[in-house]
Each structure stands twice: as structure tokens, then as C-alpha cells.
Amino acid sequence: MSSRETILEHIRRNTSQKYEYPAWEIQATDYADKISRFCDAVRLSGGEAVVLQETESLDDLVRRRFPEARHIASQMEGLACATTRPDELAAAQELDHTDVAVVEGQFGVAENGAVWIPQNVRHKVLYFIAEALVIVIDRESVVSHMHEAYRRLAGQDYAFGVFISGPSKTADIEQALVMGAHGARNCLVVLR
């Protein structure tokens, strides 16, 4: 008997009482002002969220916020400051030394400041390898909580997807919080 069959056979033999699927809905907290709650939550996670003003373009904002950046990688349209089109690179490793990555997220979650990004670039390492990560979302896209977030994922087709909430962080040395463990040291969410 294969291990697969052995395991399944053991499971069937040892399962006695069966529990029902809990179909009841949780009465989850909805936020009246999702955008301000989202911005607060991003700040709490160590990142920053800004609403793009009409007087400024995304390009201007990135240049203004990262004046020192030499390597800016983005696949987004109309971002003149981008120095690298990541999809044109053959190997993911070539994205090392990226100062700023500018990527598109699909929606934000107000309760925890997370942004859902279904892989929309060739090398997913772009979301993790840059020193600073800029995620652009539509300000109307913010949902209240993770229940709503996962309802939005139903039926979505992605090879890889990630909720990102703030920069990479660790507290593994004496519980001292440090930003930039392996991924981005800074995380800026732009609501446009």
C-alpha cells in the first residue's frame, strides 16, 4: 500500500465523531472611514500610507520621497523615474541592489493595513528584494477586514499572491523591533 493510501486509511479508521462545517457568519466590525483606518493600520505596522494629491503625479511623489534612489524598478505605466523594467530581466537575482520597487496592489485591508498583491510581474522577488517598497492601490479598493478580503479572492487566478503589511521586520534579538530583516526596510502605500 502506498503511503498515500496508508495515511488516508489511518485517517478514515481513526475518525469517529464528525463535526459540521460552521457556516454561520461572523459579525465583523466594519469601518465607516476605511481609508483613515487603513492609513493608521499601515503606520502601526511600521509603514506609511499617503493619499496621492491631485496636484502631484505618482512619478513626482516617488522622486520626492526617494531623492537618493539610483535604482528604481517598476513595471507600472507612466513612471518616468523607473530605471529598470523588471520584466525584461532574465534572472530574479538581477534585481538585487534595487533601491525602490514600485508595484501595483489590488486592494487594501483597513483592519490591519495589509495590501493584497496577486503576482503581476515576472519576478515576484521584486516585492521583497528592494530597500524600499512602494505599493500603489486605488483608494476606493480598501475593504474593512480579512473576511471581505478573502471573499474578494474567491475565484481569482494567481500563481502567487501576498498580503503585505508594512516593511520586513524582526524582533529575534532580545525582542528589539528592527525593520528590514530580509525584505524592504521601508514600505509606502500610495492611495490614488
Added chain:
Amino acid sequence: MSTKHSKAAEKFLQDRTMAAWHNETLWMVRAKRDKMSREVPEWEELREKACQLKLYSNTHLAELLTEFEKNAAANGAVVHWAKDAEEYCGIIYDLLKSHHVARFVKSKSMLSEECGLDPFLAGKGIDVVETDLGERILQLMHLPPSHVVMPAIHIKREQVGRLFEEKMGAEKGNYDPTYLTHVARKNLRNIFLNADAAMTGANFAVASTGDIVVCTNEGNADMGTSCTPLHIAAFGIEKIVPDLNALGVFTRLLARSGTGQPVTSYTSHYRAPREGGEFHIIIVDNGRSKMLADPDHVKTLNCIRCGACMNTCPVYRRSGGYSYTYFIPGPIGINLGMAHDPERYADNVSACSLCLSCSNVCPVKVDLGEQIYKWRQKLKEIGKDNPEKRYLSAGMKALMDHPVLFNAALKAAPLVNAMPGFLKYNRLNAWGEGRDLPKFARESFNEMWKKHKIQGKEDRK
């Protein structure tokens, strides 16, 4: 007769400063968890739903695992099944060998600890690099984790500094956590970029989609799996959840309970292999299906490894992870150890004051303390009870069952106050180890009541 736990705890407590720091730091994490949970009005609903979802999943494992297998295969992943640790290690080794992997990066996986993967692969000449910062520190120090979420909680910054001086060329005498973390970042970045394969565990495996979900704060799982052509993910059968809606519940509970954050920095969903790469998933039993058969302890399989029970446990906080003989410490570790091999891990059941704080913070409502109590009742059956305590208990039972005897003993009790210590605290009094007897009152409550010395509410008016 002390248990291995109490002896090890005594050693841990010798360094009073460290022991106090350990206790206070974990309590701080517990306090953060409390704050987070109170900010969510529907918190108790979430816990109840999470518990019910786990009970559903763990009693429909055959259906859910085969559904997962079908969906994962449709996504382009290759699914393997491992009935035990040996098979799990073997599958990984075969994959690494057939792909000519020399440099292998790993993100944190308690399953790999359970199955002894790192020592197994080291024995086969494969260089395994743990990439979670805490795990990497411990790997370089040749030590096991002492907590499931904060593996290096027992290590001081000076130790890390000296280690990194030697292994990563860090500045001498710079023990700043920010500096040290960034030294490791640079060192590991290079390893990520040159790795041949990456491995992750799984926090959740979604039956309806075939997703493997991994939650990290550091982003190490993603750095590894984004650079290498081969991703191996392994999970214990109880990590399966039915659908994405279930994730809505679990992702709201996990980080809030574990570290007091609203969510981890990264909640990654791995579905298909990287362009031109391979994605292998190993479904592991290793004794879990056996646990299904025990109705007293089946709920242990609910555990999502958040670590909240450790942070709250007064015994864990004051004795440290290494005082337990099972590789997972704290209340959940006591129960998992007993479920896997009661004779081997019986020493740990003493590491509990039955305060039940663990049961109250557990996000998936594992009745941890209640289960430890049940295991204690079975100690005699497996020949692991403490004979002195057994006699004491039998004596207590005789007293309690016979009022005349009980009252006589009570009358005589104040005599004990005047007894010299060696008569009270000796080999025969197992209870007296580490405990002081109370001072017995000259008169019992019973006698005072009879003499109308006790004032009821009525009398006081």
C-alpha cells in the same frame, strides 16, 4: 522525586537576571496580545469559529487532503505523501539529489524540527541554511529553538554579537540589535541569491484552491522561494483548512495571538511553481492520524502554532523552553509530546499549575490545561506517576472519605507548626519540595462555626 522539567527549571532559574527578563518579556508579549484582542469586538466569535473550523477540518481530513491534492496538481505542483519522519526526510533528500542541490535555504518549520531534517541532511553533506534570523542564530550556535514563534528568546544580544563577529565578520563589541540584524541581512542576502532550492513549512494549506499559505514578518520564506528554481513545502495533515473563507478567520487570529500584531508583514500564498521552476508539496502524517482516535486529546490538532500558550504560561515563562523534554515547549508542547509518546515525555506534565490561562488565550480553543490534567490521571496507567505523591493522594483520600479521621487530623494539625523542618520536609513529602506548608490555625473553621464565632452577613447588620 523531581521530574526532568523541575530539575532543568532549577538550572534555568540560577541566572536570576535572565530568568526575570524571560518572564517579563514574554508577559509583555502576552499583554500585547490582550490589547490586540480587545480591539476586535468579535474576538470571541472568531475563536469559536476557528475552533469549529478546525474540528470540521480535522474530522474531514481524508476528503480535504485529497481535494487539496487534486487542486495543487492542477496548479502545477507535485504532491507527495510521507507517513513518518523518515519518509519525509527521504523525499526531500531525493528531490535535492535529483536536482543537484548543493545550497539549500529553509524558512522556519516546526515540522522539520520534529522530523530532524537538518541533522539528516547535514549527514548527507547538504548545506542547509536556516533563514529566519532567530533560527539562523540558533543553527550557528548548534542549539534548538526554545519557543515556536520566538525561537531565540533565551539568547542575549552579546551572544549574538560575538557569534556574528566570528561567523559574519561583524564589528567587535557592537551588540546593537539593529546593527546585528542588518549584518545578518547582508550575509543571508548573498546566500538567498545563490541558493539552488528553498523550503518552507506551511501555516495553512487550502483544500479548495491548493494554496500553501506561509506567514512571516521577515520575508525570508519569500526571498528564498523567489530566487530558486525548486520550492519544497511540507505540512502536517492538520494544517489543512477547507477554503479561503477559513483563512479570513485564521489570519485575523494568528499574529494577534502570537506576537500581538494585527497581521504578519507577509501572508504569502503559493499556488503554482515559478516560471521554469518546480513546486513540490509534502503532506506529512508522522503520528497525527493516530491522535484522531483519542477523543480526550483530538483537539490538540487544532493548534496553529501561535505560541500564545507559552507566552501566558507562568511555568514556561519561569522555566524556559529547554526545561521541557519535547522539542515544542509550553502547554501545547506538553500535550503534543504526550500524544506522540506518553512514556517518553511524561516528565513535562508536571510543568503546569492548572491555572488554565493557556486554554483562555488559545485562538483555536484547545483545552490545553484540561488536557494536561487528563494526562496526569493516566500517569499511573503508563507507570510514570510519582509513588510518594500516589501515597500522599491515597492518604488524603482516606482522610476525606472518613469525617472522624479528618476531624482528628485537623485537630492535630497545629502540632505540625512546631515540628522541626526535617520532619516536615523530607524525601517522603514530595509535595514539600519547593513548597512551604501553611501555618495551621489553632481552631478549625468547623469548630469556630459551631461556637458561633463566624459572623454571617445577617449577624453583621
